[in-house]
Amino acid sequence: MDLNKVRHLSDAGRFDLACECTTQKAREKYTEDAIQQATLGGIYTSHITDGKTVKIFKTLMTNSCTHDCNYCQNSTRCTKQNAKFMYEPDELAKVFMHLHKNHDIEGLFISSGIVKDADFTTDKMLETVKLVRQKYNFKGYIHFKVLPGVSYDKVREARRYATRMSINIEATSAQRINEFTSIKTFKSDILRRQAWIKGMSPPSGQSTQLVVGAAGETDAEVLNMMRWEYDNMDLHRMYYSPFNPISSTPFEAREAAPKWRAHRLYNVDWLYRKYGYEFNEIKEILNDNGMLPNEDPKTIHAKKFLTQPIDVSSATKEELLRVPGIGPKTAQKIVELRKSTPNLKREQLHEAGAILHRADPFIKVNGWSQRTITAF
Ligand code: SF4
Structure with a gap:
């Protein structure tokens, strides 16, 4: 051989x-x-x-x-x-x-x-x-x-x-x-x-x-x-x-x-395939030159469009999926948990898989929310 x-x-x-x-x-x-x-x-x-x-x-x-x-x-x-x-x-x-x-x-x-x-x-x-x-x-x-x-x-x-x-x-x-x-x-x-x-x-x-x-x-x-x-x-x-x-x-x-360009395209691909983002929402992430910035696209989208905190006790699964730090499995768990515990605590969100330091600027938990999204 x-x-x-x-x-x-x-x-x-x-x-x-x-x-x-x-x-x-x-x-x-x-x-x-x-x-x-x-x-x-x-x-x-x-x-x-x-x-x-x-x-x-x-x-x-x-x-x-x-x-x-x-x-x-x-x-x-x-x-x-x-x-x-x-x-x-x-x-x-x-x-x-x-x-x-x-x-x-x-x-x-x-x-x-x-x-x-x-x-x-x-x-x-x-x-x-x-x-x-x-x-x-x-x-x-x-x-x-x-x-x-x-x-x-x-x-x-x-x-x-x-x-x-x-x-x-x-x-x-x-x-x-x-x-x-x-x-x-x-x-x-x-x-x-x-x-x-x-x-x-x-x-x-x-x-x-x-x-x-x-x-x-x-x-x-x-x-x-x-x-x-x-x-x-x-x-x-x-x-x-x-x-x-x-x-x-x-x-x-x-x-x-740059390698990060492919990385950001994979991020957006994921939002389209797994998170159910509409294509029009994805286009909003692009800058004026038609390019993705080197920043997490979900966070860019949330900063632009989540002008009010998402209340985790009442948000739909689709709304939860727009929050950075909450993925499809976590959003599903939150929806399930709410059936027995309507007012979820932060620890429960954490246990469900939410990454709280990313999610905090965009959510309301038990009436509490970080004061401004610009604090992110
Ligand atoms: S067809 Fe494939 S292997 Fe052939 S030159 Fe093009 S990229 Fe290279």
């Missing part, structure tokens, strides 16, 4: 965020296993379903690519061409099964650059997951990356083996994507494939990734796209990858997007 290939293709997988890979497995962990050593760059702890954490192996099928994305090290426009590798399907299936049997890996995330065309490359990926499922009888999690421009039949076949599927939208519009590639078409190559995936309902849904800051888009454009995606594509999650320039690519001199 070519361990150099294994190492390169495991490391290259880290650029794709379209899964909940929160923690990379510690590289320094000592192991005498050569394959595990080579794959440490691609082993992550991932939250694949609510509350469940598993170790997954992320890899590319190949780091060759015929596409020309201006920010990507695999692109034809990258002037420093790194060594190129491609797995044979049986080779990758064996690497994965070795990790699964010996190192508790419970999932596979398979993505790829595009060689020849999307169908050719997808056939290689399909052969791999078919072997993993049918020859090696693996029953666990497989995240299958759908490549832009691939045929319907290939997506259909991937659905047979995948737990979750994703295709990266990368940009907020056709105009924006044209700023970094002359090959991918936004509507046809990407959104159309997303609609196919939606129609096939993978068991664990579909996700996508948007590169933030590569094409000069505003947060207002990102949020419009976020809304469109959640409302139209039954998206499980949208991931925001802050653009980071890579040397020898056409975008090497562009400024990196």
